[in-house]
Amino acid sequence: MRISTASPPNDDKRWRIVNATMRRHGYQAHALIETLHTIQETFGYLDESAMRYAAASLHLPLSRVYGVATFYNHFMLKPKGVHSCVVCVGTACYIKNSNHIVKQVERALDVVTGETTADGKISLSVAHCVGMCWLAPVLLLDDEAATDLTPENTVDKVEEWVAYVNETT
Amino acid sequence: MSTRRPEHRLPEDELELVSQQEQEAKQQYRHHVYVCVGAACLSAGSADVQARLEAEVAGRSIAGGCAVHGGGCRGLCVAGPTVTIEPDNVLYGQIKPDDVADILDNLGGQPVERLHRPTDKPFFMRQQRIVLELAGKVNSERIEDYLANGGYTSLIKALHEMTPAQVINEISRSGLRGRGGAGFPTGLKWRTVAKAEGDVKYVVCNGDEGDPGAFMDRSVMDDYPFRLLEGITIAAYAVGAQQGFIYIRAEYPLSVKRVQNAIRQARKMNLIGDQVVGTSFNFDLKVRVGAGAFVCGEETALLASIEGQRGQPRPRPPYPATSGLWGHPTLINNVETFANVPAIIRNGAAWFAGIGTEQSKGTKVFALTGKIAHSGLIEVPMGITLREIIYDIGGGIPNGKRFKAAQTGGPSGGCIPESHLDISVDYEALAEIGSIMGSGGMIIMDEDTCMVDVAKYFMKFCMEESCGKCIPCRVGTAQIYHLLEKITQGAATMADLELLEELCDVVKHTSLCGLGQAAPNPVVSTLRFFRDEYIAHIVDGHCPTGICPLQTPQNAIEES
Ligand SMILES: Cc1cc2nc3c(=O)[nH]c(=O)nc-3n(C[C@H](O)[C@H](O)[C@H](O)COP(=O)(O)O)c2cc1C
Numbered sequence A: 001m002r003i004s005t006a007s008p009p010n011d012d013k014r015w016r017i018v019n020a021t022m023r024r025h026g027y028q029a030h031a032l033i034e035t036l037h038t039i040q041e042t043f044g045y046l047d048e049s050a051m052r053y054a055a056a057s058l059h060l061p062l063s064r065v066y067g068v069a070t071f072y073n074h075f076m077l078k079p080k081g082v083h084s085c086v087v088c089v090g091t092a093c094y095i096k097n098s099n100h101i102v103k104q105v106e107r108a109l110d111v112v113t114g115e116t117t118a119d120g121k122i123s124l125s126v127a128h129c130v131g132m133c134w135l136a137p138v139l140l141l142d143d144e145a146a147t148d149l150t151p152e153n154t155v156d157k158v159e160e161w162v163a164y165v166n167e168t169t
Numbered sequence B: 001m002s003t004r005r006p007e008h009r010l011p012e013d014e015l016e017l018v019s020q021q022e023q024e025a026k027q028q029y030r031h032h033v034y035v036c037v038g039a040a041c042l043s044a045g046s047a048d049v050q051a052r053l054e055a056e057v058a059g060r061s062i063a064g065g066c067a068v069h070g071g072g073c074r075g076l077c078v079a080g081p082t083v084t085i086e087p088d089n090v091l092y093g094q095i096k097p098d099d100v101a102d103i104l105d106n107l108g109g110q111p112v113e114r115l116h117r118p119t120d121k122p123f124f125m126r127q128q129r130i131v132l133e134l135a136g137k138v139n140s141e142r143i144e145d146y147l148a149n150g151g152y153t154s155l156i157k158a159l160h161e162m163t164p165a166q167v168i169n170e171i172s173r174s175g176l177r178g179r180g181g182a183g184f185p186t187g188l189k190w191r192t193v194a195k196a197e198g199d200v201k202y203v204v205c206n207g208d209e210g211d212p213g214a215f216m217d218r219s220v221m222d223d224y225p226f227r228l229l230e231g232i233t234i235a236a237y238a239v240g241a242q243q244g245f246i247y248i249r250a251e252y253p254l255s256v257k258r259v260q261n262a263i264r265q266a267r268k269m270n271l272i273g274d275q276v277v278g279t280s281f282n283f284d285l286k287v288r289v290g291a292g293a294f295v296c297g298e299e300t301a302l303l304a305s306i307e308g309q310r311g312q313p314r315p316r317p318p319y320p321a322t323s324g325l326w327g328h329p330t331l332i333n334n335v336e337t338f339a340n341v342p343a344i345i346r347n348g349a350a351w352f353a354g355i356g357t358e359q360s361k362g363t364k365v366f367a368l369t370g371k372i373a374h375s376g377l378i379e380v381p382m383g384i385t386l387r388e389i390i391y392d393i394g395g396g397i398p399n400g401k402r403f404k405a406a407q408t409g410g411p412s413g414g415c416i417p418e419s420h421l422d423i424s425v426d427y428e429a430l431a432e433i434g435s436i437m438g439s440g441g442m443i444i445m446d447e448d449t450c451m452v453d454v455a456k457y458f459m460k461f462c463m464e465e466s467c468g469k470c471i472p473c474r475v476g477t478a479q480i481y482h483l484l485e486k487i488t489q490g491a492a493t494m495a496d497l498e499l500l501e502e503l504c505d506v507v508k509h510t511s512l513c514g515l516g517q518a519a520p521n522p523v524v525s526t527l528r529f530f531r532d533e534y535i536a537h538i539v540d541g542h543c544p545t546g547i548c549p550l551q552t553p554q555n556a557i558e559e560s
C-alpha cells in the first residue's frame, strides 16, 4: 500500500470523498480514472488544481492525468450548467432526422453542442443512443424525453422548457 | 475438484434454505406485480407507477394478497412502462399511475382490456428466451428472488460436481460463441486462458456496449445482474481466475448501481469472496466505470482503461488470454456471452447445441429499432430469417412504407437489402453478405432513408471515436468522411468514388485495431447494394430520398 503526502488544493471538506477513493485503491496509478470520476461527481468538473492534486497523490506526471482527462469524452474541464439538454444522435434517432433537431436546439438555446449557455444555466450535448429508440428522435430536457418531436416543433418545445427553467431557478 | 470446508450446515444448503424461504414468502401472496424498472420504463415513468401500486396495495385488501416488485424488461419497450402480473402471466403496457386501480380491481379475473398486451402474439411467440429467460419475472435488486427462481444452481453444480476442465468442455461442446461481435468460440478462449502460465489470472466482462443504437447488455445488467455475476463466477472457476472486473460504460449509471448492489448481495451470500459456497475457490469482483470512449469496447483498449490509462489499443498478439491486465492471462467476454453460461451448465451442452444452426448455436438478443412497428428488445434463435424478425416479431414497417435495409453491427457492420430478407441470421450468413452479427443493434430502414447518408453517419462516428494512435484510422476515416460529405453535397465526381473505394481498402487492411479495420464496412456494404444511390448523388446531382442537401445549381437558385 502506497501513501500520499500531497495536500488538497483547498480546505473544502469534499476532498475527503476524493481521498477515500484514492485510499481504497492504495494510491496506485490504476486508480486514476476512478479518481477523476469521483472528482467530477463531487465538484462537477475537473479543474487544473484538481488534476494537479490527483497527479501528486497518485505519483503520476501531470501530463498523464491531463492526457487521460482529455482522452475520455465523459470528463469535463469546464463547469456544466445546472440544467442539461441532450439530443440523441444514435442510429435510430439519426435516421429519424436528429441532426436537424440538433441544429434547431442550437438555435433555440443560442449555443453550440458541447457548450453551456451564456448565463451558465444550460449545457447542450449529444449522446449516442439513450436507449429509447422507439421514441426517436429523442431530446432529453433534464432527463425527461420531449414527446412527438419534429424539427419544426423543436424550437417551441425548447423555448417552453427554457421559460420553465428560468421561472423555477 | 475443490475441497470442502468442514462445517455443520453446508453452504449450498443454506442457499437452498434462503431460496425456500423466499418461495414460501412469495406463496403467501396470490398475486405478484412486477413493474419494469429497466432504464426505458423508468424514463417513461415506471417509478411513479410502482409507488402508486405500493400505496394502493397497502390501502386495500386483496383476496389472497398481493406483492409489488421492481422487475425487469419484457422487451416491449415501445409499450413502457410495462407491468407483469404473475403467476397469471398478464402483461400490461403504457401504464399511468391512474391505471393502477383498474389493474388491482381485475387481479385474477379478466385482464383490463384497454391496457392488456396479450403475450400470445408473434412478438412474443417467435422469440426464444435463454439470456433473458427471467427478465421481467424476478426482482432486479434482490438476490433472494433470483435464488428462488433457480439462480446460482449452475454455479453450485459447477463448483461441486465439475472440474474446471469439465466446465470448459461443456462450454466448448455447447458451441457458444462470443456475443460481443466477432463470434470467437468461447470454450476455446477459456481453454487458452486456463492453460496460460501464471498463478494470477483475471476475468473481465465487457459491458461497454458502444454500438450507437443498441442497449441489449444494459438490459441484462439492469434487469438481472445476478445472472451476469453467476456466469462470470463460473468462468473464473473454469479458467482459474481470482479477480474479475466488470467494465460498464459511464452512460449507464443505473447498470453501475444495480451491478454494484448485486455484487454486495452476492458477497453476503458467499457467492463471491473467499471460499465460495464452502469450496477452496476464491473470487472477487469489482466494477470499473468507463468514461465515454467507443474504442474502449475493443479488448486491449478496455484493459488499458482498467489500468487507468488512455484507452488506446495495442497490437495483438499477445492476446489478452496470455498477456492481459498488468501482463497476466485475462479472459475477456461480453455481457451476453457470460449470461448464457448458467443456462448451458444447467441444461447441458447438448441442449444448447440443439438450438440454432450448424455453426451458430443458441440465441441472440437484438435491439430492434428504427422504422419498425414494434421496437424493443428481442431474443431469437440463431438461424431465424430476417423476414421473420421484421414482419412477424417487429410487425413490419409503419406508415405503409417500404422496407429498404436492415443494419446490423453498427459502425463496424453492414446493411442487408430487401433481396436478402430470407437470409438466416447467423454469423456465417451475415458475414457472407458483408455485414456482421455485431453485438445486437438492428436498425430497420425504409424507403425514406438515404444509404449514402447512413454510411456518412457511421463514418463520422468512427472518425470522432478514432483514438488517434494509428494513422490509417485517424487520417483515413477523416478522408473517407470528407469524400462522403462531398458526395452528399453533390460536389463529387466518379474519380472521387474510385478514391473512396481505394481508401476503404487501405484503412481496412492497415489499421491497428478493429475500429479502423471495420470502419469502412458500412461504406463498402452500401456501395455493394446501393451503388445506384451513390451514382445518383454524383452523376444526377440528386438524392433519391431527398435527405441530402445537395448544392446543385438548381438548389442554389431556389435558395437564393
Ligand atoms: C472498436 C471496437 C469496439 C468494440 N466494442 C465492444 C463492445 O461494446 N462490447 C463488447 O462486448 N465487445 C466489443 N468489441 C469486441 C471486443 O474487442 C471483444 O472481442 C469482446 O469483448 C470479446 O467478447 P466475446 O468473445 O464474448 O464476444 C469491440 C471491438 C472493437 C474493435
Ligand code: FES
Pocket: A088, A089, A090, A091, A092, A093, A094, A128, A129, A130, A131, A132, A133, A134, A136, A138, B212, B213, B214
Ligand atoms: S438511437 Fe436515440 S435512443 Fe436509441
